[in-house]
Amino acid sequence: MRYDLVIFDNDGVLVDSEPVSNTILAAYLTELGHPTSYEDSLRDYMGGAVHRVHDLVLERSGQRLPADFDEVFHGRVFAAFERELKPVEGAVEVLEKLAGDGVAYCLASSGSHERIRVGHRAAGLDTWFDEKRVFSSQDVGRGKPAPDLFLHAAERMGVAPEKCVVVEDSPLGVRAAVAAGMDVYGFTAMTPAERLSGATGFFEDMRELPRLLA
Template sequence: MMRGFPHFRGRLVSFSVGVMRYDLVIFDNDGVLVDSEPISNRLLAGYLSELGHPTSYEDSLRDYMGAALHRVHDLIRERTGQELPEDFDEVFHGRVFAAFARDLEPVPGVPGVLEKLAADGVTYCVASSGSHQRIRVGHRKTGLDRWFDDRRIFSSEDVGRGKPAPDLFRYAAERMGVAPERCVVVEDSPLGVRAAVAAGMDVLGFTAMTPAARLGGAQRLFDDMAELPGLLV
């Protein structure tokens, strides 16, 4: 039995009637809640190339998608023996936030999913490699801030190691008062899937941007947010 929900961007978001299999849904942010990966990875590739580290958009997606910004510093140092400028993070974030203000949108179908989870009292949060500032800037621009107060937002800034380490997801579960085995993570990056698996959580791999073959370890794969509620019951 299915029941309908309002259209978002021309799509009907439908929801299965059933019992939730999990006590907590943990969303990644970039590429899962907000459509930021194309924006940020084009800017990152361009900025690294400006600095003498030739990087294509595809390179950036492969190496940095889903990672905290310290991974960029680590890989450049490892590959070239050079350090990025001290103001690298500040300059990059400035470019990203300016682009977000112009172009950022929610991932299609996400508003309907969050509306339904909130209405049904399902516990959810976001755990992102991005900074708290980046998460909040993106949510304000896209209107998703109505569903995420401070108690539901977790960043790699809160832990010592970002994805693919399990620390962030474990921290989010602990703060939300839910055992890892009762959590499901919605992820679109290989690093994020590895982190969730290492944390002892189930993973639903979102393949709208990422080839399914790169999300090995996820229990289920899907490419349309309208499918997500049915995977939770």
Template sequence: MRYDLVIFDNDGVLVDSEPLSNTILAGYLTELGHPTSYEDSLRDYMGAAVHRVHDLILERSGERLPADFDEVFHGRVFAAFERELTPVDGALEVLEKLSADGVAYCLASSGSHERIRVGHRKTGLDTYFDERRVFSSQDVGRGKPAPDLFLHAAERMGVAPGRCVVVEDSPLGVQAAVAAGMDVYGFTAMTPAERLGGATELFGDLRELADLLR
């Protein structure tokens, strides 16, 4: 094993939440008078913390989103999660394999702790992630593409950045991992490979990961 710690992104890598959350985000922004397609939402917000939505809308329109935007958006997302969220194909198998092999791993997500917990309870991933392995952009000042979240996770797990590998499916996440001085494996199940420039490796099936890590 050439790494001491595997850091997983959550949305789109472990839980199949990106289609649900970006459909809801696009619809809600459009309702509020900021026409946004599903493809727009994936391009602009996939892998980002919700503050990026506020920042881009303000930058582009000069208007602020409503004060209750986060509450309404997350309420809609959590309701959709409870109805239809599933783990990404292969996620449970790869976590079982890493656990069996004694490989250290954790999660570093742009999502809130509540969003992570809701998704993990629904999909059974809570079996693999106690609170000591879960890090959110809530824990640091700046979300991805800043390196802060990944550096925070590595520090808390007691591993030097150069001994970590990040598993990411968003351009912002790849940028953050590179900025943190970590190798990054770009997961191409939803994101075209050309959008994950800078990744150390690219792969399209989570079941390939254990072999890649060797």
């Protein structure tokens, strides 16, 4: 292994949550009078923190989302997670391999700590990530595409940025990793490689990852 720390994005990389949350987000925005398709939601919001939704809607429509938007949206998402969330296929095998080889790993997500916990519990990944391995955009001033979250994770884990590798499936996340001075592998199961430009390499099946990192 040529890296001392593997930093995973969470949504779409560890838990198969992007289809669930973007379906709900598109429907809720449409319900509020901001017509949004599932494809629009993936393009505009995948990999970003929820404040990005507020910012883009205000920029495009001149209207603010309701004060309880976050609460309602997260309530719907968490309920769906409890019903249907699963780990990304191959993710558990990758975590087993890293743990078996003694390679440090953590996650750095645009999602809130609550969203991460709820998702991991529903998908059965909570045993792999104690609180010392979980970093959220809540922990820093600026989320992705700023490098702050990845740099914060590396610092807390005690590893220099150039010895870290990031696993990402969103353009915002790839940009953040590059800005942090880290190698980044783009997971293309849901996002075409051309949208992840700047990545060190690409892979479509999570089980390919250990070979790429070796």
